[in-house]
Structure formats: C-alpha cells, structure tokens
Amino acid sequence: MIRHLVLFKLNEGVTREEARVTAGVRAFEELGGQIPEVEFWECAWNISDRPIAYDFAINVAVADPAALQRYLDHPAHQAGAAQWREFATWVIADYEF
Template identity: 75%
Template sequence: MIRHLVLFKLNEGVERDDPRVVAGVQAFEKLGGLVPELRSWECAWNITDRPIAYDYAINCSVEDTAALQRYLDHPDHQAGVALWREFATWVIADYAF
C-alpha cells in the first residue's frame, strides 16, 4: 500500500471563503467516491493556527505505484488540481506502508 499525503498553503491574501477555494474543496471532497483506485480518502482544513502550519490536507491510500499513477492521471483529480493551482501551493509525500 502507498500513502499519498498533500499539504496545501493558501496564497497570500486568499481566504477559505474565496469562491475559488470553495470550489476547490468541493472538487477534492468528491474524489473519494469518484476514483476507484482510492482505498482510503480524507481531506480537511487544518484546525490549528501556527506559523508553520499548512491550511488544508489530503491523506489517502492506494494499492501500489500503478494505482497511484492512475489516481494522479484521473480526470477528476486533474480538474481539482487545476482549481487549486489558482490559489495555493502544496507539498507531497508518497510512502509505502
């Protein structure tokens, strides 16, 4: 199994209630039911307010590297990523467990 973690940081001046952000969150919230490769799916806003904290997180798992690539290439994932590119940056980690 592979864990795929993504931490998002909203760009300077962008707030959670920005319509672009709302659309981006909605797109990611739906992914768990749209991408068959996903074995688990969680996404949510960070609940802490520390200077080093990121704002939003995705935590999901897939069976193997081939499934990870299918997830990354999935049109609904790509559509969500395109939305987030407009207002955030992010870091990822993929690891086997």
C-alpha cells in the same frame, strides 16, 4: 499500500471563504468517490494556527505505485488540482506502509 499526503498553503491574500476556494474544497471532498483506485480518502482544513502550519490536507491510500499513477492521471484529480493551482501551493509525500 501507498499513502499519498498533500498539504496545501493558500496563497497570500486568499481566504477560505472565497468562492474559488470553496469550489476547490468541494471538488476534493468528492474526489475520493470518483476514482476507483482510492482505498482510503480524507481531506480537511487544518485546525492548527501555528506559523509553520499548512492550511488544508489530503490523505489518500492506494494499493501500489501503478494505482497511485492512475489516481494522479485521473481526469477528476487533474481537474481538482487545476482549481487549487489558481490559489494555493502544496507539498506532497508518498510512502509505503
């Protein structure tokens, strides 16, 4: 199994309440059910207010590297990432477990 973790940081001046942000969150909340390769899916706002904290997280599990690539290439994933690209930056970690 492969875990795909993504941590998002909203760009300076962007708030959670903005329409484009709520649309991006909605797109990611629905993503897990749209991509067959996804075996586990969760996403949520970070509850920590520490200065080093990121704002939003996605936690995904897929079977293997090929499934991860299909997930990343899936049109629904590409569309969601394009929305977030407009108002956030992110870091990822992919690891086997």
